[in-house]
Amino acid sequence: MSSLLEVQGISVTFDGFKAINDLSFEISLPELRAIIGPNGAGKTTFMDIVTGKTRPDEGTVRWGDLGRSLLTKSEAQIAQEGIGRKFQRPTVFEDQTVWDNLRVALKKPRGPVSAIFDRVTETDRTRIADIAAEIGLTDRLSDMASILSHGQKQWLEIGMLLAQDPKLLLVDEPAAGMTSEEREHTTTLLKRLAETHAVVVVEHDMEFVRRLDCRVTVLHEGSVLAEGSLDHVMKDERVIDVYLGR
Amino acid sequence: MQHLLRIAIIVAISLFLTPAAQAQDLSLQDILQDHAEQIADPSRRTVGETLDALVATGHPDLPGFLTRWQSREAYQRDADGFFVYVEDEDADPLVLLDISTGEAIGTAGSREITQLRPNGGVRRVIGGALVQFQLGADDPAIRLEALDAIADDPEESYLPLVEARLEAEEDPAIRARLEVVLPGLIIAFAEDDQTRVDAIRTLDGNVSLDARATLNRILSTRRGVAEALPEEANIAAILEPGSPALSRDDAYDMLVQSDLAPPLISRAEQRDVLAANIVDGRVGGVPVATLNSEEARDTAYAALVDADLAEPIPTSAEVDAALAAHTFFDAYSEPSAAVTRAARTTLDSIESRVGVYRFLDLSLDGISLASIYFLAAIGLAITFGVMGVINMAHGEFIMIGAYTGYVVQTLIADYTLSIAVALPLAFLVTFALGVLMERSVIRWLYHRPLETLLATFGISIALQQIIRQIFGTQARPFTPPDWLAGAVTVNDVISISSIRIAIFILGVIFFVLLWLILNRTRLGLEVRAVTQNPAMAASMGINPDRINMMTFGLGSGIAGVAGVAIGLFAQVTPDMGANYIVQSFMTVVVGGVGNIFGTLIGAGMIGSLQKAIEWLNPTNTLAAQTYMILFVILFIQFRPRGIIALRGRAAGD
Amino acid sequence: MTRNRSVPIFIAILAAFALGVTVMSEAYGTGAISVSFTKVLGMTLCLCLAALAMDLVWGYCGILSLGHFAFFGLGGYGIGMWLMTARTEAVVRANLANQVIPPTEAEVSDATALQIFSVVGGEDWPWMWAASDSLFLSLVLIVLVPGLLALVFGWLAFRSRVTGVYLSILTQAMTLALSLYLFQNDTGLRGNNGLSGLQNIPGAEAIGQDRISIWFFWASAAALGLTYIGAAWLVSGKFGNIVRGIRDDEQRVRFLGYKVEAYKLFVFTLTGMICGIAGALYYPQAGIINPDEIAPIASIYLAVWVAIGGRGRLYGAVIGAAVVSLLSTYFTGGRAPDINLGLFAIEWVDWWPVLLGLGFVLVTLFAPKGLGGLVDYFVRKDRT
Numbered sequence A: 001m002s003s004l005l006e007v008q009g010i011s012v013t014f015d016g017f018k019a020i021n022d023l024s025f026e027i028s029l030p031e032l033r034a035i036i037g038p039n040g041a042g043k044t045t046f047m048d049i050v051t052g053k054t055r056p057d058e059g060t061v062r063w064g065d066l067g068r069s070l071l072t073k074s075e076a077q078i079a080q081e082g083i084g085r086k087f088q089r090p091t092v093f094e095d096q097t098v099w100d101n102l103r104v105a106l107k108k109p110r111g112p113v114s115a116i117f118d119r120v121t122e123t124d125r126t127r128i129a130d131i132a133a134e135i136g137l138t139d140r141l142s143d144m145a146s147i148l149s150h151g152q153k154q155w156l157e158i159g160m161l162l163a164q165d166p167k168l169l170l171v172d173e174p175a176a177g178m179t180s181e182e183r184e185h186t187t188t189l190l191k192r193l194a195e196t197h198a199v200v201v202v203e204h205d206m207e208f209v210r211r212l213d214c215r216v217t218v219l220h221e222g223s224v225l226a227e228g229s230l231d232h233v234m235k236d237e238r239v240i241d242v243y244l245g246r
Numbered sequence B: 001m002q003h004l005l006r007i008a009i010i011v012a013i014s015l016f017l018t019p020a021a022q023a024q025d026l027s028l029q030d031i032l033q034d035h036a037e038q039i040a041d042p043s044r045r046t047v048g049e050t051l052d053a054l055v056a057t058g059h060p061d062l063p064g065f066l067t068r069w070q071s072r073e074a075y076q077r078d079a080d081g082f083f084v085y086v087e088d089e090d091a092d093p094l095v096l097l098d099i100s101t102g103e104a105i106g107t108a109g110s111r112e113i114t115q116l117r118p119n120g121g122v123r124r125v126i127g128g129a130l131v132q133f134q135l136g137a138d139d140p141a142i143r144l145e146a147l148d149a150i151a152d153d154p155e156e157s158y159l160p161l162v163e164a165r166l167e168a169e170e171d172p173a174i175r176a177r178l179e180v181v182l183p184g185l186i187i188a189f190a191e192d193d194q195t196r197v198d199a200i201r202t203l204d205g206n207v208s209l210d211a212r213a214t215l216n217r218i219l220s221t222r223r224g225v226a227e228a229l230p231e232e233a234n235i236a237a238i239l240e241p242g243s244p245a246l247s248r249d250d251a252y253d254m255l256v257q258s259d260l261a262p263p264l265i266s267r268a269e270q271r272d273v274l275a276a277n278i279v280d281g282r283v284g285g286v287p288v289a290t291l292n293s294e295e296a297r298d299t300a301y302a303a304l305v306d307a308d309l310a311e312p313i314p315t316s317a318e319v320d321a322a323l324a325a326h327t328f329f330d331a332y333s334e335p336s337a338a339v340t341r342a343a344r345t346t347l348d349s350i351e352s353r354v355g356v357y358r359f360l361d362l363s364l365d366g367i368s369l370a371s372i373y374f375l376a377a378i379g380l381a382i383t384f385g386v387m388g389v390i391n392m393a394h395g396e397f398i399m400i401g402a403y404t405g406y407v408v409q410t411l412i413a414d415y416t417l418s419i420a421v422a423l424p425l426a427f428l429v430t431f432a433l434g435v436l437m438e439r440s441v442i443r444w445l446y447h448r449p450l451e452t453l454l455a456t457f458g459i460s461i462a463l464q465q466i467i468r469q470i471f472g473t474q475a476r477p478f479t480p481p482d483w484l485a486g487a488v489t490v491n492d493v494i495s496i497s498s499i500r501i502a503i504f505i506l507g508v509i510f511f512v513l514l515w516l517i518l519n520r521t522r523l524g525l526e527v528r529a530v531t532q533n534p535a536m537a538a539s540m541g542i543n544p545d546r547i548n549m550m551t552f553g554l555g556s557g558i559a560g561v562a563g564v565a566i567g568l569f570a571q572v573t574p575d576m577g578a579n580y581i582v583q584s585f586m587t588v589v590v591g592g593v594g595n596i597f598g599t600l601i602g603a604g605m606i607g608s609l610q611k612a613i614e615w616l617n618p619t620n621t622l623a624a625q626t627y628m629i630l631f632v633i634l635f636i637q638f639r640p641r642g643i644i645a646l647r648g649r650a651a652g653d
Numbered sequence C: 001m002t003r004n005r006s007v008p009i010f011i012a013i014l015a016a017f018a019l020g021v022t023v024m025s026e027a028y029g030t031g032a033i034s035v036s037f038t039k040v041l042g043m044t045l046c047l048c049l050a051a052l053a054m055d056l057v058w059g060y061c062g063i064l065s066l067g068h069f070a071f072f073g074l075g076g077y078g079i080g081m082w083l084m085t086a087r088t089e090a091v092v093r094a095n096l097a098n099q100v101i102p103p104t105e106a107e108v109s110d111a112t113a114l115q116i117f118s119v120v121g122g123e124d125w126p127w128m129w130a131a132s133d134s135l136f137l138s139l140v141l142i143v144l145v146p147g148l149l150a151l152v153f154g155w156l157a158f159r160s161r162v163t164g165v166y167l168s169i170l171t172q173a174m175t176l177a178l179s180l181y182l183f184q185n186d187t188g189l190r191g192n193n194g195l196s197g198l199q200n201i202p203g204a205e206a207i208g209q210d211r212i213s214i215w216f217f218w219a220s221a222a223a224l225g226l227t228y229i230g231a232a233w234l235v236s237g238k239f240g241n242i243v244r245g246i247r248d249d250e251q252r253v254r255f256l257g258y259k260v261e262a263y264k265l266f267v268f269t270l271t272g273m274i275c276g277i278a279g280a281l282y283y284p285q286a287g288i289i290n291p292d293e294i295a296p297i298a299s300i301y302l303a304v305w306v307a308i309g310g311r312g313r314l315y316g317a318v319i320g321a322a323v324v325s326l327l328s329t330y331f332t333g334g335r336a337p338d339i340n341l342g343l344f345a346i347e348w349v350d351w352w353p354v355l356l357g358l359g360f361v362l363v364t365l366f367a368p369k370g371l372g373g374l375v376d377y378f379v380r381k382d383r384t
Helices: A043-050 A075-081 A098-105 A112-116 A122-134 A150-164 A180-193 A206-212 A230-235 A237-242 B002-016 B028-034 B036-040 B047-057 B062-070 B120-135 B140-152 B158-168 B172-189 B193-202 B209-218 B248-257 B267-276 B294-306 B316-324 B337-386 B394-411 B415-440 B449-471 B498-520 B522-532 B534-539 B544-569 B578-591 B596-616 B621-638 C002-024 C035-060 C068-096 C105-120 C135-159 C164-183 C209-236 C238-248 C250-255 C260-286 C296-309 C314-332 C348-366 C370-383
Strands: A003-014 A017-028 A031-036 A058-063 A083-086 A168-172 A198-202 A215-220 A223-229 B074-077 B083-086 B094-098 B104-108 B113-115 B221-226 B234-239 B327-332 B487-489 B495-497 C339-341 C344-346
Touching (some): A003 A043, A017 A043, A017 A223, A043 A168, A075 A083, A075 C250, A083 A150, A150 A168, A180 A198, A180 A206, A206 A230, A215 A237, B028 B062, B036 B047, B036 B074, B062 B074, B062 B120, B120 B140, B140 B158, B140 B172, B158 B172, B221 B248, B337 B596, B394 B449, B394 B544, B415 B544, B449 C164, B487 B498, B495 B498, B498 B544, B498 B596, B578 B621, B621 C135, C002 C314, C035 C068, C035 C238, C035 C314, C068 C105, C068 C164, C068 C260, C068 C296, C135 C260, C164 C296, C209 C238, C209 C260, C209 C314, C238 C250, C296 C314
Parallel strands (some): A083 A168, A168 A198
Antiparallel strands (some): A003 A017, B074 B083, B094 B104, B221 B327, C339 C344
């Protein structure tokens, strides 16, 4: 089991505020990992750095077996390397059908010219159908994304992530706004994904994290506070202090 | 006008001349009668003596007479030799006036009196004598005028007068002038080169236009060509044909002009020669119809030359030889090398000082342009920078401010008062318009910035057209009061118009005021709260609607006040706002959105940059604007958030 | 795909319109439509073409460019240089033909340059006229010059992630810089005199303006039709999905692995080229081009047409441009009868801009989908 993503000693400062402070993080393939932490702990900024949206002031982000640096790459290049990201708020193309949303996400050449001459092949159809079945939107393929429920949008976004066929999935609060039934489904989905992918789930909801039953990293003030099983970190004094609130 | 002026001068001189004791008793008439013959029929040679004698009396009425005499307005009565003036030289009979009192003393027919008609040489000598009086006048304006006259038409005789005056003069402005005029006279008339060189040296560091003109006159050159460099000439430079200073064509032209080489023949002349030598449809054996190429024409022309029908054209080898055989040079008109050398070093040192002053002047220009940009943009810094509203009608608010000024001025005659009224009124008018616009249009579009752009653009063309309907397309006069119309002049290089200083001050006031409002008042706090998080602000009891309305009104009102200031120096037309809108947006964007300090720096950068580019290419302000905009476009590439950028997540995406 | 349905309908309407105009034209029909009105209609089609490009770049890709009319103008200048050179050269040749000695090529060229540039005190050919004696090169440049400008500008702007209103301001600055540049007398394009006499097609002196006008009308209609088909095809596929995705959520597209900048640049440049073609068809019908045409306000109008027509719909852009520009021509051309209210007469020439300006405001506030939205409304009604 070699490490897929290795983040070492990154720091970033916004106008004097240290959003990330000497943070290190590692994940292997396959693995399911939950990141928890209070507001402002640097969870989103961490994801921004890994996906190339924010450049750290110092530190390294290495990727894959060859340990190539991601810091010089653009967001698009990083995504093409195999890192998929789901945002906190569901972001799907509301003005387009579910089918179109999935089609755009499908792993195919990303250049403008290839996009112009792109034809939907039989493989594409099967793949879209498979993903739709996976996320439970088979009946809604020709509907506009804007009329989906909040949970369905979350799934659609996860579906788009799947269509990208990434190695690493960064999933920000997947369970927000879902019914308990939907949560159940999401948990199963994420656990199944983690059998073949590296999955990082950022979540507030302890119950949800417990169900994921995986290794947990606790962030606080831009650095890692504790790491281990949920039960292990829950016993950590500092975690109890800052996270569980006292 | 000139006549009146002259009389004024005479009166002024008469009043203040120090009369010599013995002249008090004698009337001018008596004195003149002593020299009657000389005055009636003066000669260039003798008039000097007469004048000296007259001047020596120091009679107070003398300058008046001299002036009249010089301008052929004095007469002598034939019957008794009395000198008189006439009231109206076309009247019949003529009314005679006493030369001292100016009172009518009788009438005479035109044949009974003789006009004194001094010739040109004599008049000049009289002028010299007059200058003496004028130089001594108490009114500095007259003294300056005398100096102008001397500088325009220098005479050796002025030299001692000017020298004496310089010692006595106390008025600094006149002293400065004298310090240039005197060396000018010495350089022109002194015999001794060393004296002249010393005079030139005294000009060192003097940046006035007069001083530079004086030196440049010494350094004027004439271009010449000869087989060898003339020995006696004071050579400024030897020119190489084909160098930037002298092109080969020009050099050869000089040879031709001086009959040192045969002329070249242009293509057009060649064609004319060919056309004049058509025989049976052929020229030199070549059919006319085929003469549509240069080769064919050359062939035909060569045939004509062979037949002695045309002048041979010098070959390029011959041209080269001719150029090589001659020397081209610039020679000073001034024969003394020592003098020209001194003039050159002095002028160079002056020019380098002028360069420094020019830079200062340019910086002042830049600052003043920056203040204009800042004034135009500051309202936008609030509506766009703080609130994020793209108001394309911003320029029209400026325009309406300017028109408010114009309207107030038609109602209130006093310019100062009208501006004092116009400034707050313009604020109120545009504030009201801004509030109206915010309430009716913009508040529905806060989440659709691009559509705000379109809607406000619609308002902009509607406002423009409405104003055009009311006031017409012509520019309306909006005149600054006199105390703003002048300029503050430091020296001949540095000067800045008062209105620009006023605009600068207004800009500073605005900046301080707005900074205080935004950072030190409750309103400012609420504005910042609403722009950063309207929902949160609302939950804390701030009414975002009211704040947005007030902020937009404030920004619009400031645009109106800026319009009053801009209207004072720019043309007040319905489309004047369009000239400021793009620059204003650029100013805000370059400076960094969200704080007025950025706008200040943005305006400073754009203003000084544009002036700097104008300095590189002074003839073309359009080009300067073009390059300035290109620079801004490039600048935005490297600092997309402007000079003062908010970083991080707070800046948003 | 549902979006393609508008194509056959649009083409059918355009063809019927072209046929109708032809039947009523002076050259090939009853003469009910005057030559000048034929030109107005042809020019309107060119404006529709520019609006179509604007819709692609703004309505689909979300880039509110205030510079596309500059590309339009560049196309006009491109063809204008050829037209003016060729035409002036013909006149000069005719004049020089009376000379005893036949003129050389150099003489013709010098005299042509003098004729063209004496108005700005010049007599030499500026460098940008180098291709003006070749129709083929000029046609290439009509597409290449706007395309290249769009490419360079877009590359600079997109790579530094300038978006939204900032990009609008930047494009507006570009337009202003270009028009200021053209306004200068010594930059080689005759300053504010612009290029004139463009309606005279060299080599077609014998053919009357009646026929030339209808030919240009056809060419404009064909260009509009072909571009419409091409644009509809482009936006109906995956490319269209991505581009609309960029409009709605640039970040999402980027994290899906697409180089957003490349797509934007593609659309920006392509539409710049389309505008160049539209301008090259427009100005021979207008007869004159000067820097005023390129002023930033023209580009804003273009955006406004698209907004009124309804952005994000190809037919919306065409409807908006056609309706607004034809109404403008009608009201400002002095054709509209004044409304006399006794004391006060409403003169349309004067009040039309006010009406138009307020019209923008109303459309933006109350009909953000524009006139095209109305079409949708009725079409949907028919279906159900």
